[in-house]
Amino acid sequence: MASFARIFLLGKYRDSGVVPALRQLATQLQHWGCDLRVDVRHQQDFLETPAFCSLDEALPGDLVITLGGDGTLLSTARELAGRNVPILGINMGRLGFLADISLQDIIKTLPPILQGAYVEDRRSVLHAELWREGSLVGAGLALNEVFVHKGCGESMIELGVQLDGRQLYTERADGLILSTPTGSTAYALSAGGPILTPELRALLLVPICPHTLSTRPIVLPDHLPLRFKLITARYPAALSLDSHSSFPMVTGDEIHVHRADCEALFIHPQEQDFFAILRGKLHWAEPPGED
Secondary structure: OOOOOOEEEEEOOOOHHHHHHHHHHHHHHHHOOOOEEEEHHHHHHOOOOOOEEOHHHOOEOEEEEEEEOHHHHHHHHHHHOOOOOOEEEEEOOOOOOOOOEEHHHHHHHHHHHHOOOEEEEEEEEEEEEEEEOOEEEEEEEEOOEEEEEOOOOOOOEEEEEEEOOEEEEEEEEOEEEEEOOHHHHOHHHHOOOOOOOOOOOEEEEEEEOOOOOOOOOEEEEOOOOEEEEEEEEOOOEEEEEOOOEEEEEOOOOEEEEEEEEEEEEEEEEOOOOHHHHHHHHHOOOOOOOOO
16 A cells, blocks of 8 residues: 555544544554554544654645544645645545545545545635735635625625626625635535536635625636625624634725635545535435336
8 A cells, every 4th residue: 555655644623523533543554554644733632652743744645634524624625735735535524525435434445545546636725815905914725715794793794896807796795605616515505506516617606695686696717816895894794714714804805816826635536426425415316217
């Protein structure tokens, strides 16, 4: 099992339910002869002493395996974005569209992957910047979505949206979601947006409870920059990136968003099928059998 130089292992942080599986998988990987590294943030979770190190040390040719849900996988992907280090997700969450290997299938599914039988899946990443009176006050990456919302206030906010310098619309709503194809099965889906297949080079703009009922989700090219301007807000609004970081906003703030130069790199079993995942996770009817 020498397709990867080293295996980096990490799980959902501060979740005691993940620890037994983390220990079990570490033991199995060592039994298979893998050069194993466990993320140093799990050092207190092991009685024995595998090699611990920071994820910063992962290099192209290594493999990072996460145990948890899509949230764990996304946070790891943001940390590794642009470094060409593949990530494999073991799903211990409830839904999970990216972490597609169940804990029960590890013994059967993992060995072929470690021997090089897998498919690569490169996902686009968004870079968002928050500007206030000409000064940059916050920035970050998002794999799922950039979300502008009314914060803790009860009133709608008013947002102006520009695409590549051209006015798209001005909308009063509870918020707007700008989603990647990866995020189209997350918050954007809950808000009524369509599902985008991962290979599409597109973005999805979804309003949250818009005041104008004719406003509908719209699919946009992902190579063009977008700007959001907070025109009015009775209470402080907020910018959220993948729900992992949040920045307060005041009237007049602008958000500049463009596709980042980096990508996230995931790997999956060769038999992975995006539409099979949708059928299973969303409980779509299976196609009728042949007579």
